[in-house]
Each structure stands twice: as structure tokens, then as C-alpha cells.
Amino acid sequence: MNEEVLTEFNKQQFQQDLLSWYYQHKRDLPWRQDQDPYKVWVSEIMLQQTKVDTVIPYFYRFIDKYPTVYDLAAADEQEVLKAWEGLGYYSRAKNLQTAVREVVASYGGVVPANPKELGSLKGIGPYTRGAILSIAYNQPEPAVDGNVMRVISRILKIEEDIAKVKTRNIIEKEVREIISKDDPASFNQAIMDLGSSICTPKAPACTFCPIQEHCRAYADGVQDELPIKSKAKKQKKIPYIALLIKNENNEYVIEQRQDSGLLANLWQFPMVPIDEVGRKDLENWVFSEYGLKVKIKEHKGNLKHVFSHIIWQLEIYEAETINVASEDQRLRFVNIHEIKGYPFPVSHQKMMKYLSE
Template identity: 45%
Template sequence: MTTNKQVIEWTESQKQEMQTNLLAWYDKEKRLLPWRENKDPYRIWVSEIMLQQTQVATVIPYFHRFLEWFPTITDLAEAPEEKLLKAWEGLGYYSRVRNMQEAAQTMVEKFDGNMPNNLKDLLSLKGIGPYTAGAIASIAFDLPEPAVDGNVMRVYSRLFCIEDDIADPKSRKIFEQKVRETISHDRPGDFNQALMDLGATICTPTSPKIEIDPLKNLYESYKQGRFEDFPVKKKKVKTIPLYYVALAIKNKKNEYLLRKRPSEGLLANMWTFPLIEVTKSEYEKMVADWKNYLLDTKEPTLFDFVAESEEPLLSGVFIEQLDKAHKTVAWQKQPIGEVTHIFSHRKWHMLLAHGFVKENESVKLQENETWAKITDFDDFVFPKPQQKMVAILNNLSNI
């Protein structure tokens, strides 16, 4: 692509044409979403935070439950952390909901439990950046503020042939300025939501439906035959792989050992089976041994345990790290499943090992550990990798 950073300027007539065509299309084609039922700023805020990194279809049931559990900003501010995280369980990026609670507490302290109605105060709240502040300001309070997300940047890069990298934070101001120049002052909230819908359904990253796009005649990139050259985006940051053995240890009461993660960092204060990190080579050897075992064993059973004199297929590294569990737990010869999960820039690979506490033995609990039956797992906040491992256990009916 030829680099050309000349800024394209529109006439007032072109701006009016965009507003008229876009809003007419929106009035006819807008998506019916629960947070659009009214202009309650709290509902708008909750939906916008949930929609970050998450698809609309996934968000809708979470949105309903969240508003049921925490119907007001004050309810959110006063919610116990366990209930808060449970409401968010499965959405991921848990810092979002922690920041929401901190923002709600600020609103209770400084704004009488109400959402502030100006951009400056909105931006002062934890977890509310330019996009979310612009969405709330325009939709709830009819302020002509831009709400620039990936959809909007894609539309505007194609409208104006904007060559700036949309993955570069410094580019945001360029797009915000273009939205300010073109936004409807009569219907700013609808204008921003129309852009979101257009980017999500018509002006999509691949296979855009240009023939039915209400802005077809305004795209400078289309006129130049370069429509799909935009937006410009640098390559993603490479995902870092991490390797674990997860320990599903069952006691005589049919309870499983759970470990609470630290209060800071990824998946803070959430519960998982104990996770032992191993090297890539150790992990790959365990997987290879496991697959060979399944090939060589005609009828492997869930109760095929490692004898005292045998070398386990799973590396002894993970066993040694669990407070002498290698002496108190009878381990199955092979893993009972494998789970992978991708976080923003990390990919977890996990082999699930299964074992039973031996007769007349016990596992000494650490401060951050507890025992729980599968039937009680709903009382714990689990991250997605743990939910996947629990699904494996649930599928093994004879455990």
C-alpha cells in the first residue's frame, strides 16, 4: 500500500449526507439490545464494560443477571467481592468488574450514587476511558462526544483513507477528531450507536457488505479501489505459552482440593485445582507418554493407578511440589484430560492429573486451600480454565 497521510477534509454537505444516511439506516436496522431500552447511564455503563473483549450474544444473559443482582450503583459499590466475581464468572478480564466497583464507590462518595453527566468527571472514574466516557456522555446525556472503538476506527479509516495504525494508542486522537467533525449534534448517542452497528454488521473486517452500506458513496477508499486496505493495523503481540499440570485430588468425602489464587495479578482471588508449572519439554514428554499409553492400552480405566514401585507417566516434578502429596495420594497412571485457554497474550496448556487420598492418609491444607464437593462448586468463583477442567470431571460419570 502506498503511504499517504494527507488528511481528507469534507464539506458541510458531505457531513450532512453522512448523518442523514447513517441515522436513517440505524432507525431501520438497529440491533434490539436490552441496554438500549432506555437512556439509564448505569445500564449503558455496565453494557459498555461487558462488551469490551466480549461478543454481544455472550454479554446479554450476563447483563440481565448483573442488573438483577446489582440494580443500582450503590448496590454495586456495596457488593461482596465473591458475589461480584461470581456475577462476572466466565466473562474473563476480571479487572473490569473490580474497576467497576471502585468507580461505583467513587460515585457514591462524590456524586450521591449517580453517574456524572460530563466528560471530565466520567474520565475521572476507575476503568472508564475515552471510549466508555464518550458512549455514556453521548447516549445517556446527549453530548456530542466521540466513542471510538475498533468498529468506528474501521469505518472512519475507510471513509477518509486514514493510514495511521489503529493499534497505536496515539492514533485514537486522529479518529476522535474526525468523529467530532462529523457527529450529529441532534442525535449524538444514536450516531455513535449507528457507527457501532455499522462496523459490526456491514463495514466488517472481512467480507464487508459495501453494496448495502448506507455510506457507500462517501468512502474515499472505495472510490480509490483500496477499500479493503483499511484499516491499517500492526501485527498482534505474540502469545506466550505456559505449561501446567493441574491436580484434581479427591478425598474420602468425595471432595476436591481447591486453591485460591493470590489477591494480585491474573485471576486474582479465584479458585482452581492446584496448578504446577512445568517446562515446555516436560509438558510435551508427558503428553507424548500419555498418547502412547492410550495407544498401547486396549482398555485404560479411570482406576488404573501407579503402583508404589512404578514410575508414573506424569513427571514426578509436579507431585513433589504438593506438600508430600506423592506419599499421601494414589495417582492414576495417565491424565484424564487436557485443557488449553488463551488469555490476552498468554496461552495456558494444562494436563489434568487425577488422584485419591490414600487410606489412613491426609493432605495438609495450606491457608489458601479448601475441600469442596462438585455439587458445591457453584459457590466458588472459577476462571474459564477451571470451568473446562470441571467439565472433564463431570463427563467422567464413574469418578
């Protein structure tokens, strides 16, 4: 026997150790009540780049409001966005509804059970495709997310940068090799559960790990060095003056953002990009941009809001205007009760504490 054989990966034992642990410790999550492909789908979209604890209340409300693909397909887009408010990455909501409408129109309301059709739907990439096929349809397909990349790169001691597409593909291929054919749904979810509770990014709890004896990183004492991941670049700061513009009826001006890009179609208080406009021309700019004659009043406070790629620095000012019949369909005057019906980004929800009757 050579050394290669001694360190060879014991697939059967690995599966058994992982799955027994999972059957004993799996969390009772709302999307694990049944295997309804639509519910699995909704949960997987919500869980993209988002923690389980954050998703749970959104998932309950969303499924309560849109229990089937038909309900979501028929829903009003703004209401869907309102249901998504605060969850972030709002294109997920738009893409989900687009895809659900496609399922109703082209697949008789049945979520496709094959990789090609499923993966062609808007918002369903390699991860979500694998997650739905394995969890809802019991197919032995990899579902490689951040957890899986971390766990597998440690288990197999893969020292490639997991930020690279190539590495993701390597890991997907490895998972295809070692996935349980008997219970692929549990296998994929087991690795994700393990990644969130034991095989954590920092200080993994290797002493409690059910697959410790299969872990090459642990064997070599390098579990804290893996996975290797290149750093994201620093966010650029963008200063704005945000305006709480009130008219004589105690209504505030809100505007709808454009239908693509950052926070697409959400509503906000008018913001002036200071770097482009300058402070001197502020009121002129507001008039040219919105057709509103405003008078800047009191400085109410400052707000910093961090996105994944930029940072907004908001200076908040109160302002006054007179009611005008604006041509701009994306502009509205609303009172502090009506405002609650519009989907707002968190940054502007924080500004609402400065509103007054």
C-alpha cells in the same frame, strides 16, 4: 472549483444518511430500553472486547441482581465475580464495583455527567467515557472503539496503523468534527452498528452501505486494505500439570488465585508449572506449596486453553490426599455441589467433567 472542493466531505449529508439508516435498522438491545446511565455503563464495560451476543445474557442477569449503583456498591466481591464468570477480563468487574462505590461515596449515587469526573473513575477510559456521555447524557463526545476506527479509517481513507495510540487520537478528533450535535447518542451507536453489520473487518458489504457515497476507501477501491493494523505477537505456550486432588470424603482441593494479575481472585484446581518444577519433583513441590501429601494417580486427559497473550497446555491428573487442616486460607476442600458456588475460569470449568462423586 478545485479537486479538493469536489472531494470535500459533506458532513450534513453524511449525518443524515447515517442516522436515517440507524433509525430504521437499529437493534433492539437490552441496554437500549432506556438511557439509565448505570445500565449504559454496565453494558459498555461488558462490551469491551466482547461480542454483543455474548454480553446479552450476562447483562440481564447482572442488572437483575444489581439493578442500581447502590446494589452493586453493597454487593459481595466474590458474588460479583461469580456473576462475571465466563465473561473474561475479570478486572473489569472489580474496577466497575470500585467505581460504583466511588459514585455512591462522592457523587450521591449519580453517575457524573462531565468528562473529567467520569473519566477519573476506575475502568472508565476514553471510549467508555465518551459512550456514557453520548448515549446516556446526549453529549457530542466521541466514543472510539474498534468499530469506529475501522469505519472512520475507511470513510476518510486514513492509512495509519490503528494499533497506535496516535491513530486513535486522530480518529477521535475526526469524530468530534463530524458527530451529530442533534443526536450524538444515535450517531455513535449508528457507527458501531454499521461496523458490526456492514462495514465488517472482512468483506464489507459496501453495496448495502448507507454511507457508501461518502466513503473515500470505497471510491478508491481500497476498502479491503483498510484499516491498517499491525499484528499481535504470538502467544507463549506454558505447560502445567493440573491436579484433581480428592480426599477420603470425596472432596476436591481448590485454591483461590492471587488478587492481582491473570484471573485474579478466581478459584481453580492446583496447577504445577512443569517448566519450573519438573516432573520428578511434582509431589514434593505440591507438599511445599500447599502442605498436602498427594499421590498422583490416573492421567485423565489434556486441555489447551488460549488466552490473548499466553497458551496453557494442561495435563490433567487425578490424585489422592488425606484431609488436613491447612493453614492456607486460599485452599479449600469442596464437594462437587459446593464447587458450583465459586467463580472458576473457563479453562478449569472444562476440567470439571473429570470429577466424580
